[in-house]
Amino acid sequence: MNKTIMLKWLQEGSISIPTALLTHYKTLKLTEQELVLLLHINSFLEKGNEFPTPTELASYMTMDARQCHEMLSQLIKRGFISIMDGNNENGIRFEQYSLEPLWNKLIDLYLFINKQEKAKEAEKAETDLYSCFEIEFGRPLSPFEIETLGMWMDDDQHNPTIIKAALREAVISGKINFRYIDRILFEWKKSGIQTIQQAKNHGKKFRQNQQSTIGKGAESSVDSTVKSVPFYNWLDQ
Template identity: 50%
Template sequence: MKKRVMLQWLEQGSIAIPKLLMTNYQKLGLNETEFMVVLHVHTFLECGNLFPTPNEISARMTINPMQCADILRLLLQRGLLTIEGRRDGDLICETYSLQPLWEKMLQLLMNDIMGEEVEEEKARQSSLYSIFEQEFGRPLSPFECETLAMWQDQDGHDGTVIQAALREAVISGKLNFRYIDRILFEWKKNGVKTVEQAHNYGKKFRQHQKQPRPDTTYTGKVPFYNWLEQ
């Protein structure tokens, strides 16, 4: 007897509930009762009943058929549920579709991902501004902030490359935005897009740079590349 009951239970199968729906249904404006109606519609569709009635759905819940009908109507109005026509021989049958719900959930996921990317980008920009202010020893002016944003948004320089140009300016003793802008211009013109490429480009240039030698007396000064004279 127990074995037969267990087999009957297994034969009923199972219904997979998308985790994204389970954890985010409230973001679609669904309360718990509406969410359960959606799940029951999903269950009926998976079992082959493509147009369950309010009586059939409410029989599995603690709401009456009228309340269930009101919720179904509300889901249709919100665009979370649609009724479609399906040909069955010579007849056209109505069926429920949760496709709009899945599309809205996908859009919600994409918005969340884009929102996270925007926040990460803001954090990177904030960090870059802080690095510049630390090197300059003062807050950046509105013009300097605009220039820094332009290097990223218009010129397409990666933040790490901008930091490398800043370090180059510090080493050269030319700590100003005009000098850094010239460095970035030269790098972009020569296809420099990464920190490693910037390092190799500067190293290669210095190997071929001709330094004036007025005398052989050691002055303790380190020769540097004057980007503004290029």
């Protein structure tokens, strides 16, 4: 007997809903009762009942058929449910609920939240970038320098991480000025450099070439006893 009951329970199946609906239903301005009603409609749809009556829905909720009907009307008016017309294989016209408006609202909300998060990340990266420059320069940036940083990001579309890499390159070369950094960014963009690793590899390769050139020059000079420390002189490019 118990096994039969358990088998019946398993055969009733389960419903699958996006976790985002449970997480953001409050943001969508849905009440707990409205959420449960939508879940019941989804359950009926999955079981093949595409147009459950208010009485059928109310039998699973703590409200009567009249309250259920009013809530359904409000959800339709607010664009969470739609009623679609169709014809079956016998040509008989029928109506059915659709939760597509609900899923569209949820997708729009998810995309909006994702956009906001990216905007916050970009704002944080920009703030960190200004701080990095002020630390390396040892002073607050001038209005012109702040404007230049903004132009690198907005007009030239340089990623803040790439700008930081160019700043580090300028520090290594002992030429911490905006003209020098601008030249580095120009050369990197021309060379198609878009990642930190590409920037590191490019700088390393150039220094190796510089080291080789300086080494040959030192060998050809009898009076040369000390080799200069090579640096990436972007302004000479």
